[in-house]
Amino acid sequence: MDIASVAQHGMEIHGEAWTVKELFVYPNEFVVWSIQIVMYPYMTGLVAGAFVLSSLYHVFGQKELEKIATFSLAFSFCLLPVAMMPLQLHLQQPFRGTNVFFTPHFTSAIAAFGIVFTTYAFIVASEIWFVYRKFFIDEARRLKGASGLDGIRCMIYNILTLGAYDLSTDALETDHKAAKYLAGVGVPVAAFLHGYAGFIFGSVKANALWMTPLMPVIFIMSAIVSGIALCMLTYICLLEISLIKASVGKGKSENIKSQVRAAQRETIRLTRKYLLMFLVAAISLELLDLIFRGYTAVKSWDILRSVIYERDFNLIFVMQYGLGNLVPFILLLLPRISVKRTVVALVLVMFGVFMMRWNVVIGGQSFSLTFSGFMHYHLPIIPHNWETVKEGLVGALAVIATPYILLVGLNFIIPVVPHFEEKPE
Amino acid sequence: MKNHVYRPLFLVIAFVVAVLIAREIVVPEDFGTHEAGYMYGWHRKGNEQEWKDFKVKYQGKDYCKLCHQDKVDKISQTPHVIINCENCHGPAVKMARVDGKIHWKNPTYTKHGEDTFENHIDRTREQCLRCHAKLPYKGSGREWVRGINNTEHNPDMECVMCHNPHSPGFG
Amino acid sequence: MISRRGFLKYGASALATSGLITTTSGKIFAAAGSGSKDTRWAFLIDTHKCTGCGLCVKACKLENEVPMEANATRTWVERYVIKHDGEVVADSPHAGIDGYTRNDPQGREIPESDIAKSYFVPKLCNQCEKPACVQVCPVGATYQTADGVVLVDRTWCIGCGYCIMACPYGARFFHPVFRVAEKCNWCYHRITKGMDTACVEACSFGARMVGNIMDPNDPLTKIIKTERVSLLKEEYGTSPMAYYIGLDTLVR
Numbered sequence: 001m002d003i004a005s006v007a008q009h010g011m012e013i014h015g016e017a018w019t020v021k022e023l024f025v026y027p028n029e030f031v032v033w034s035i036q037i038v039m040y041p042y043m044t045g046l047v048a049g050a051f052v053l054s055s056l057y058h059v060f061g062q063k064e065l066e067k068i069a070t071f072s073l074a075f076s077f078c079l080l081p082v083a084m085m086p087l088q089l090h091l092q093q094p095f096r097g098t099n100v101f102f103t104p105h106f107t108s109a110i111a112a113f114g115i116v117f118t119t120y121a122f123i124v125a126s127e128i129w130f131v132y133r134k135f136f137i138d139e140a141r142r143l144k145g146a147s148g149l150d151g152i153r154c155m156i157y158n159i160l161t162l163g164a165y166d167l168s169t170d171a172l173e174t175d176h177k178a179a180k181y182l183a184g185v186g187v188p189v190a191a192f193l194h195g196y197a198g199f200i201f202g203s204v205k206a207n208a209l210w211m212t213p214l215m216p217v218i219f220i221m222s223a224i225v226s227g228i229a230l231c232m233l234t235y236i237c238l239l240e241i242s243l244i245k246a247s248v249g250k251g252k253s254e255n256i257k258s259q260v261r262a263a264q265r266e267t268i269r270l271t272r273k274y275l276l277m278f279l280v281a282a283i284s285l286e287l288l289d290l291i292f293r294g295y296t297a298v299k300s301w302d303i304l305r306s307v308i309y310e311r312d313f314n315l316i317f318v319m320q321y322g323l324g325n326l327v328p329f330i331l332l333l334l335p336r337i338s339v340k341r342t343v344v345a346l347v348l349v350m351f352g353v354f355m356m357r358w359n360v361v362i363g364g365q366s367f368s369l370t371f372s373g374f375m376h377y378h379l380p381i382i383p384h385n386w387e388t389v390k391e392g393l394v395g396a397l398a399v400i401a402t403p404y405i406l407l408v409g410l411n412f413i414i415p416v417v418p419h420f421e422e423k424p425e
Numbered sequence: 426m427k428n429h430v431y432r433p434l435f436l437v438i439a440f441v442v443a444v445l446i447a448r449e450i451v452v453p454e455d456f457g458t459h460e461a462g463y464m465y466g467w468h469r470k471g472n473e474q475e476w477k478d479f480k481v482k483y484q485g486k487d488y489c490k491l492c493h494q495d496k497v498d499k500i501s502q503t504p505h506v507i508i509n510c511e512n513c514h515g516p517a518v519k520m521a522r523v524d525g526k527i528h529w530k531n532p533t534y535t536k537h538g539e540d541t542f543e544n545h546i547d548r549t550r551e552q553c554l555r556c557h558a559k560l561p562y563k564g565s566g567r568e569w570v571r572g573i574n575n576t577e578h579n580p581d582m583e584c585v586m587c588h589n590p591h592s593p594g595f596g
Numbered sequence: 597m598i599s600r601r602g603f604l605k606y607g608a609s610a611l612a613t614s615g616l617i618t619t620t621s622g623k624i625f626a627a628a629g630s631g632s633k634d635t636r637w638a639f640l641i642d643t644h645k646c647t648g649c650g651l652c653v654k655a656c657k658l659e660n661e662v663p664m665e666a667n668a669t670r671t672w673v674e675r676y677v678i679k680h681d682g683e684v685v686a687d688s689p690h691a692g693i694d695g696y697t698r699n700d701p702q703g704r705e706i707p708e709s710d711i712a713k714s715y716f717v718p719k720l721c722n723q724c725e726k727p728a729c730v731q732v733c734p735v736g737a738t739y740q741t742a743d744g745v746v747l748v749d750r751t752w753c754i755g756c757g758y759c760i761m762a763c764p765y766g767a768r769f770f771h772p773v774f775r776v777a778e779k780c781n782w783c784y785h786r787i788t789k790g791m792d793t794a795c796v797e798a799c800s801f802g803a804r805m806v807g808n809i810m811d812p813n814d815p816l817t818k819i820i821k822t823e824r825v826s827l828l829k830e831e832y833g834t835s836p837m838a839y840y841i842g843l844d845t846l847v848r
Contacts, residue, residue: 467736
């Protein structure tokens with residue numbers, strides 16, 4: 001090591017910038033897994049949840065869900081790269097990330113993640129291909145010979161057909177079957193992908209808060225909750241956008257307006273029950289975990305109790321369970337639900353699941369391995385170097401914004417934003 | 426065009442093949458399961474030798490003796506015989522920087538004080554206090570070391586002004 | 597890639613090993629494997645002898661090129677002050693690198709009359725026989741050598757930090773310059789040449805000792821065989837190989 005280069009690099013240990021230690025903490029302990037590791041299961045959960053929602057239509061034939069299911073499928077495709085993004089931003093050697101594919105060490109819970117994730121990505125992409133193949137061909141034919149931007153789009157559609165231009169009834173029937181089959185396979189893979197993320201935490205025996213076999217199941221349930229909530233939320237907002245578009249248009253908006261309102265109410269009516277169901281399952285499991293820990297009260301319980309009931313009380317009981325679970329639960333259950341009330345409840349549900357991820361990842365590192373000291377995590381808000389950019393508020397917001405940027409991009413290729421035509425009364 | 430169903434599968438296969446080819450190119454040949462088995466011994470074998478070749482800095486008292494027998498003899502008459510020379514004198518190794526790269530040298534080949542890395546003599550009061558600051562810690566090793574009250578025992582002076590570390594006391 | 601047969605074989609041998617340990621409980625260094633190896637490095641720390649001078653930490657940082665100013669280290673010394681009222685005040689400021697020169701655990705001065713007992717505990721990587729940190733490395737960048745030392749391949753580590761999370765002893769950290777996982781390796785470059793580790797070399801009081809537990813004539817082996825020794829955090833099932841003499845139950 002060059003001593004001069006040492007001086008240039010600075011002596012900061014990774015994690016030091018945002019960790020404050022209290023009482024007796026080992027010298028090497030820092031909050032090493034920071035905001036991006038909170039984002040990672042959150043985003044993976046959204047992918048999984050969005051896919052499960054789309055499968056409710058494709059596999060289980062919940063016909064009423066068709067519109068939101070089609071949207072959820074496209075949205076889960078946009079969320080896919082974002083599940084990987086936090087990991088890349090978190091790695092100290094991001095360019096070596098591919099080593100996971102080259103020399104996987106399967107005794108590690110992270111090793112197969114790349115493989116499971118890629119498998120899942122291919123399933124989602126293929127399903128989208130089967131769902132939209134007819135659309136690709138139609139568009140490619142419609143835009144044939146066009147120049148400029150449409151020319152480029154025509155080329156993209158031609159590539160997307162993968163050279164398969166068969167539009168016979170048989171072929172379309174096959175498409176439908178294949179999509180259904182992939183959606184069926186995709187559900188367990190999505191659950192596995194996310195349960196797996198839970199296992200990454202649940203299997204760390206050195207961490208008293210993380211280590212529980214319930215962790216993968218808790219993660220799957222909360223994933224579905226947050227996925228459904230986000231799809232509902234985004235879909236309702238997109239409907240709202242199409243409403244605004246219609247209002248700005250030629251003034252003949254009343255008809256469209258009532259259509260959109262009807263669509264919003266329909267969406268809420270249909271998806272609310274699924275959301276509530278999974279919410280109950282998620283909360284039950286989390287409470288079971290908490291009760292079990294308190295009842296068995298092993299060696300680590302002393303420090304866990306002081307974290308859960310004292311230091312992180314507001315984060316866990318007020319923000320996560322109260323504001324994030326109980327309040328939206330009541331809002332969704334009360335009769336005569338309105339679009340506004342639903343939106344508030346959905347935002348709170350999303351917030352609740354985020355807080356759950358935060359309380360697991362950051363909470364698990366808020367006490368020392370000595371069981372006699374604490375570490376406080378301070379999210380870097382104004383970055384002072386690259387590390388506090390990518391593992392700070394800026395990095396987290398970038399991760400949140402990316403699926404929406406991708407959604408806008410995807411909308412140029414396949415119609416994601418719902419479109420309403422003037423309908424005769 | 427009956428089999429258009431398999432088109433996405435071809436893409437998947439192409440991807441897998443690409444990864445496998447890249448793997449052949451990127452992964453070093455000696456990477457594999459070695460003595461400790463797959464769970465604990467999955468690694469690049471060559472790295473073991475890289476660690477074995479890591480530069481040794483602390484040489485030990487026998488090495489210092491080669492040139493400084495007299496000093497070693499002197500300190501051997503005192504309680505400080507237990508201390509390694511390099512604890513105060515710094516590791517018996519030097520560093521030169523050529524074009525920003527580190528070159529380690531054994532001091533045999535250079536004069537003391539030239540291009541030193543950490544080879545300076547620590548004569549500070551803080552160095553002596555590491556052992557000789559009196560602490561009320563019954564049961565610790567400190568109990569057996571003669572200690573001073575740091576705030577009362579000539580607090581502004583360096584220890585070496587009165588005490589010679591090679592013959593402690595007032596030698 | 598592990599073959600199916602290899603996997604089954606592995607599972608079977610793991611079962612056999614666990615059976616061996618339960619039936620022969622009490623057998624020293626049962627953890628050190630079958631005994632067919634000729635070298636298995638082990639460490640011995642006598643907490644009675646440690647004076648808290650911190651010269652081991654300083655020597656380690658110079659020897660192993662971990663920047664002196666960095667707030668992380670391969671080895672460290674902890675201070676425990678136990679009061680008559682039962683309160684335990686423990687700390688390890690700057691890993692103890694500057695030595696303990698004042699009676700100020702956690703910044704508090706504890707009157708001599710309040711102190712029931714007090715001691716220093718040197719810590720370092722335990723080079724576990726079943727290292728949790730190696731098990732969780734996704735790419736095979738950290739591994740156990742045939743003689744039992746856990747090393748990190750600095751060219752292959754992706755910097756995910758899973759190993760840091762998995763170690764119950766807090767032995768690992770990210771190197772501030774190389775930005776890969778870093779840990780104590782019992783000065784592998786020294787012990788494999790027949791030398792002592794830098795920390796052992798620097799310790800004036802013989803509180804630290806490194807040796808080959810497979811060699812019955814090694815002074816370390818003799819002590820471990822004849823004296824009452826204990827291990828840190830055995831409940832994690834990692835089979836640590838750094839033995840302690842005089843380890844108090846309050847040591848974390």
